[in-house]
Amino acid sequence: MPTIDELEKEYLRKHPKSKELYERALKCYPSGVTHDARFAKPFPIYAVKALGAKKWDVDGNEYVDYVMGHGSFILGYGDERVVEAFQEQIPKAVHMGTSTELEVEWAELIKKIVPAARDGLIRATSCGSEAIAMAIRLSRIYTRRNKIIVQAGVYHGKGDATLLAYHGPPFGKCNTLGIPQGVKNDVIIVPFNDLEAVEKALATGDVACVLLHCNNLYTEEYIKGLRKLTKQYGAVFIMDEVVSGFRYAAGGAQEYYGVIPDLAVLGKVIGGGAPIGVICGKREILDYYSFKDDYWNRFIRIAAGGTWNAQPICIVGGIAVMKIILKERGTIYPRLYEIGRRLTKSFNEEAEDLGVTAIAVGLPYENPSLFTLNFLNRPAPSEKMYLWQTGPTSFEDYWIKAEFKAGSQAEYVNYLALTNSGVHSMRGISFITCTKYTEEDLQKTEEAFRTTLKALKENNLIGTAE
Numbered sequence: 450m451p452t453i454d455e456l457e458k459e460y461l462r463k464h465p466k467s468k469e470l471y472e473r474a475l476k477c478y479p480s481g482v483t484h485d486a487r488f489a490k491p492f493p494i495y496a497v498k499a500l501g502a503k504k505w506d507v508d509g510n511e512y513v514d515y516v517m518g519h520g521s522f523i524l525g526y527g528d529e530r531v532v533e534a535f536q537e538q539i540p541k542a543v544h545m546g547t548s549t550e551l552e553v554e555w556a557e558l559i560k561k562i563v564p565a566a567r568d569g570l571i572r573a574t575s576c577g578s579e580a581i582a583m584a585i586r587l588s589r590i591y592t593r594r595n596k597i598i599v600q601a602g603v604y605h606g607k608g609d610a611t612l613l614a615y616h617g618p619p620f621g622k623c624n625t626l627g628i629p630q631g632v633k634n635d636v637i638i639v640p641f642n643d644l645e646a647v648e649k650a651l652a653t654g655d656v657a658c659v660l661l662h663c664n665n666l667y668t669e670e671y672i673k674g675l676r677k678l679t680k681q682y683g684a685v686f687i688m689d690e691v692v693s694g695f696r697y698a699a700g701g702a703q704e705y706y707g708v709i710p711d712l713a714v715l716g717k718v719i720g721g722g723a724p725i726g727v728i729c730g731k732r733e734i735l736d737y738y739s740f741k742d743d744y745w746n747r748f749i750r751i752a753a754g755g756t757w758n759a760q761p762i763c764i765v766g767g768i769a770v771m772k773i774i775l776k777e778r779g780t781i782y783p784r785l786y787e788i789g790r791r792l793t794k795s796f797n798e799e800a801e802d803l804g805v806t807a808i809a810v811g812l813p814y815e816n817p818s819l820f821t822l823n824f825l826n827r828p829a830p831s832e833k834m835y836l837w838q839t840g841p842t843s844f845e846d847y848w849i850k851a852e853f854k855a856g857s858q859a860e861y862v863n864y865l866a867l868t869n870s871g872v873h874s875m876r877g878i879s880f881i882t883c884t885k886y887t888e889e890d891l892q893k894t895e896e897a898f899r900t901t902l903k904a905l906k907e908n909n910l911i912g913t914a915e
């Protein structure tokens with residue numbers, strides 16, 4: 450079984466050109482990377498091609514891919530119908546800075562598929578972070594209130610307000626240099642699944658919106674409870690479906706849980722691989738983008754341009770994907786769930802057989818189209834393992850979770866072992882799936898799971914189950 454040293458040597462041996470590129474990149478980018486999740490030690494792999502469920506790097510290594518363009522692809526890379534849509538568009542116009550028939554078609558498809566948009570309106574942005582910031586601003590204008598409620602520990606993109614909740618525990622305090630106190634004053638961070646905490650905050654009467662980061666572990670009761678409480682207290686309920694949209698189900702987490710928010714934020718899949726974001730939902734809220742009389746336009750209306758908003762190159766791929774979803778939803782989602790269930794089950798059975806404290810957690814738990822690998826670096830009593838299956842339900846839970854989380858060494862070794870085995874995911878722990886894996890791809894992934902768990906056990910980097 451490989452030692453850490455052997456795993457490192459194998460990684461270096463397999464990736465000489467990536468190493469060279471990383472050395473050049475270090476002279477260009479902070480830490481040599483363009484996205485936090487692409488940072489890897491000793492250096493990231495540099496990809497040259499991706500097709501279906503596979504990706505190839507500059508050194509000619511082939512990977513079964515679970516990054517899927519950070520979740521932008523449910524049909525795998527380079528689906529020929531989507532590629533054709535891009536190819537047809539490029540010679541006509543990438544961008545015209547005008548309204549187009551394409552944008553009307555794109556919005557009509559969104560309205561057909563996404564519950565929040567069905568009777569409402571839509572506005573395009575360049576990315577999910579921007580759409581989240583706009584949704585928060587719209588909710589503040591609509592309610593004439595300031596505060597926002599965010600779930601602890603989740604990522605809603607790069608905006609000041611939501612970034613406060615991302616790092617922790619303690620939440621709202623880690624990595625927050627550069628976020629002004631004025632912004633901090635208006636953010637209320639709540640633990641998952643704690644309706645009482647949400648109601649207490651809503652009862653102050655100054656909450657504009659409650660944000661739900663949908664690709665996380667919540668109980669159905671919590672999601673439905675948020676819908677009910679936001680209605681009761683007149684706050685806007687925003688579902689962040691940047692990842693769960695078109696993935697949990699065709700209509701996202703809204704369809705999966707049967708809950709329709711006031712606003713939904715979309716991204717990723719809706720661009721078919723191109724940069725995109727969307728805010729959709731109630732007419733009376735999106736109406737703050739509408740032009741009316743002079744007083745309204747000057748003092749009330751939200752001002753918003755956006756060079757890339759719904760320009761042809763950003764939406765032709767999304768149009769193709771949505772057309773495929775409408776035709777094939779009956780096979781796409783059962784296939785995604787089947788793959789997620791199989792891989793999480795394989796990982797968890799292997800961990801159990803080896804008697805180690807590791808768990809793959811599916812999102813959504815029962816029907817995953819994405820999942821995370823979690824390693825605990827010490828023996829864990831079974832009553833603590835629930836944290837990895839149901840999500841933390843109090844701030845105390847987050848501290849316990851943090852305490853049990855393996856040090857970076859376990860994640861480092863896991864990344865090396867999986868990448869050396871030809872399986873690539875974000876940081877080695879975050880897996881996003883597509884429909885295109887073959888039986889061989891899945892077997893290769895299961896074999897890689899066995900290799901990594903054994904390596905972690907034999908290098909004493911993982912706890913044993915009690």
Ligand SMILES: Cc1ncc(COP(=O)(O)O)c(C=O)c1O
Pocket residue numbers: 519575576577578579581604605606607662663664689690691692716717725726
């Ligand atoms: C749930 C969620 N919301 C928002 C964002 C931000 O989207 P973007 O990267 O398009 O700005 C992300 C990005 O990964 C995300 O995962």
